[in-house]
Amino acid sequence: MGAGPAGIGVLVAACNSGQLQQLLAQRVTILDQCDKIGAGAIGDYCINSDSHADTLLRCLDGNLGDRCPQLLVHPATLALCAYRGHAAPLPIVADFITALARAVQKIAAQANQPIQTGVEAHDAMRNRAGGWTIRARRNADGAEIELATRHLVVATGAEQSTSQLRTLSVSGQPLWPRYQDKLMLSRAVLNADGLATASQILARSEHPHVAIIGGSHSAMSAARVLLDLPGIEWRRESIAILHRTPLRPMYPSPDLARAEGYHAFGPNDICPKTGRVFPLAGFRSDARELLLRVLGLGKRPREQRIALIDVMRRNGGDIAAILERADIVIAATGYRPRALPLHDRDGRRIKLLAECFGSAAMVDHQSRLLDASAVPIPGVFGIGLSAGFPLEGTHGEPSFRGQANGLALWHSEIGAAIVSSVLDDSADQAAFDLPIAGSGRRPDEIQIS
Ligand SMILES: Cc1cc2nc3c(=O)[nH]c(=O)nc-3n(C[C@H](O)[C@H](O)[C@H](O)COP(=O)(O)OP(=O)(O)OC[C@H]3O[C@@H](n4cnc5c(N)ncnc54)[C@H](O)[C@@H]3O)c2cc1C
Incomplete structure (x- = not known):
């Protein structure tokens, strides 16, 4: 089938x-x-x-x-x-x-x-x-x-269904119905029509803000397509990615990772066959490049328009403030x-x-x-x-x-x-x-x- x-x-x-x-x-x-x-x-x-x-x-x-x-x-x-x-x-x-x-x-x-x-x-x-x-x-x-x-x-x-959104919560705060009018699924933002809708919403805002829920490839990809939108003036930390586990880049080898200043891995994070660091859990392709810039690794210019927010380390008030000020809240919590x-x-x-x-x-x-x-x-x-x-x-x-x-x-x-x-x-x-x-x-x- x-x-x-x-x-x-x-x-x-x-x-x-x-x-x-x-x-x-x-x-x-x-x-x-x-x-x-x-x-x-x-x-x-x-x-x-x-x-x-x-x-x-x-x-x-x-x-x-x-x-x-x-x-x-x-x-x-x-x-x-x-x-x-x-x-x-x-x-x-x-x-x-x-x-x-x-x-x-x-x-x-x-x-x-x-x-x-x-x-x-x-x-x-x-x-x-x-x-x-x-x-x-x-x-x-x-x-x-x-x-x-x-x-x-x-x-x-x-x-990814809208029914998923009805049960989604961040730091114990349900997103539905409070934010239902500004909630979007990541698949919509990664699609030309949905991206056009997001662009219209953001263009109406003087200081656009977006909250992205989830630490997935889709979350970082959504951030990337939003940053590339013409005519939107992003500022420092305009896009918040709210995640529970650390976002990790894939590296071809431990030496290359260390050479770029990335040390947050251990022996169990290295593939015994290929020697790659986080070949499965790690970000690849464009999402990886953006993450490396957000983390400021390997002498890349730091991408400051994106803030990585570890929801396990923040209090509910901080999270609520991010959600409140967002023009769009994107759910990138998987399929x-x-x-x-x-x-x-x-x-x-x-x-x-x-x-x-x-x-x-x-x-x-x-x-x-x-x-x-x-x-x-x-x-x-x-x-x-x-x-x-x-x-x-x-x-x-x-x-x-x-x-x-x-x-x-x-x-x-x-x-x-x-x-x-x-x-x-x-x-x-x-x-x-x-x-x-x-x-x-x-x-x-x-x-x-
Ligand atoms: C944003 C994103 C980026 C991705 N990028 C990559 C990537 O770079 N590399 C990679 O390897 N993978 C990638 N993937 C993962 C994966 O390869 C794709 O999601 C792929 O489309 C999944 O294929 P599928 O066949 O499982 O599902 P689908 O592509 O959804 O195909 C399902 C098929 O089943 C048919 N179908 C559904 N229901 C019925 C029914 N009831 N009766 C008859 N037919 C039915 C549909 O018409 C469709 O043709 C990505 C996924 C996402 C979401």
């Missing part, structure tokens, strides 16, 4: 790990509610990637590049190649993933496994055969369709999975762990979806933004406690591991068939209205 960067990534990973033919032989259906596949939401953001172009291009180094040589010289690939060694604008990344998706789509079509676009999945229900029946609607003609499947990969992305609703055989909703607890992951370390009791749901996998694949102890710095939200891992190890699990399970169930009650056929799709 979902043919965005993560959903497509499963097929990219299958190709590069040499499992694609085997997977396609099992019959694969990819559905997306949009007519365009590949880019998902990543092209909506008017900022640069936090990964280097090289990392995103790495998926072409293996079988996929050999199998689709035209992809290597595709204009979208060449446009991304122009950013090698740097971050790239996300719309350019989106074009590249679209080209990647089309190449994968072609391979799937050659194996008679089309990617179906314009089909919105409503939910999935466990069926008597032990698999899942997905209920969906075809946008073109409104037809309701059902798909029976043994395995389901949920790659429907994540969201939550937009998982497809699942039901058991009796039609009861299977609550996910991620739905029950604010920050809980949707998946375990094998990308299996977890129910409310943290038990894997049979045959259902999840991948993508906020799926919550745990990285601690496997990649990066040992001190890292968080999740993988990067394309490169979905397009390689994480995607490939899902494919292996599906293939192993299918081998165990070689005789598996999915009869739909009363049909006697083995259809993958039944149109019911």
Whole structure:
């Protein structure tokens, strides 16, 4: 479900790990509610990637590049190649993933496994055969369709919703309803339309102030796009970033960090494989550069228009004053999975762990979806933004406690591991068939209205 960067990534990973033919032989259906596949939401953001172009291009180094040589010289690939060694604008990344998706789509079509676009999945229900029946609607003609499947990969992305804002509090102070008229989600500010709205609000203020809640990449990216707005006169500490944990820059090595005057790390913050400091928790790309200026590291001119406010060390009065004077309060407190609703055989909703607890992951370390009791749901996998694949102890710095939200891992190890699990399970169930009650056929799709 979902043919965005993560959903497509499963097929990219299958190709590069040499499992694609085997997977396609099992019959694969990819559905997306949009007519365009590949880019998902990543092209909506008017900022640069936090990964280097090289990392995103790495998926072409293996079988996929050999199998689709035209992809290597595709204009979208060449446009991304122009950013090698740097971050790239996300719309350019989106074009590249679209080209990647089309190449994968072609391979799937050659194996008679089309990617179906314009089909919105409503939910999935466990069926008597032990698999899942997905209920969906075809946008073109409104037809309701059902798909029976043994395995389901949920790659429907994540969201920042206004309902999150209603429960958001800073230093014990609820933001809703007091600041509801000036609250914005970070995703809105990182998008051209939302940024234009923010610009209009700030232009009306004699001394504009913004409070950004959260110490995430999105928080620093929001600060950056605001500072770049033409015609806004920012002053010292006009933008306050309210965070709970320290904001850390990634450094290629401990020596480089120390040479720039950064010492706030220990042995557990260094990746044993690459020697990088905070490769996962640390800021990268433009957000990193801005953080380094805010911290005044490495002889950079200090960026004084941004104040980093550690809410754990400030009293409630200070925080209230910052929120009161802000023209806009931006919530950059992360995304939550937009998982497809699942039901058991009796039609009861299977609550996910991620739905029950604010920050809980949707998946375990094998990308299996977890129910409310943290038990894997049979045959259902999840991948993508906020799926919550745990990285601690496997990649990066040992001190890292968080999740993988990067394309490169979905397009390689994480995607490939899902494919292996599906293939192993299918081998165990070689005789598996999915009869739909009363049909006697083995259809993958039944149109019911
Ligand atoms: C501001 C920002 C910057 C980022 N920068 C980077 C970066 O530099 N590098 C990096 O590696 N990652 C980055 N990411 C993380 C991640 O790569 C992107 O968020 C990416 O778009 C996530 O892909 P996805 O497939 O999980 O979700 P999406 O992009 O949202 O795709 C989900 C797909 O599922 C479809 N869908 C949803 N619901 C249904 C349904 N019910 N039925 C059928 N189809 C459905 C949608 O149409 C869409 O195509 C960034 C994320 C954010 C928020």
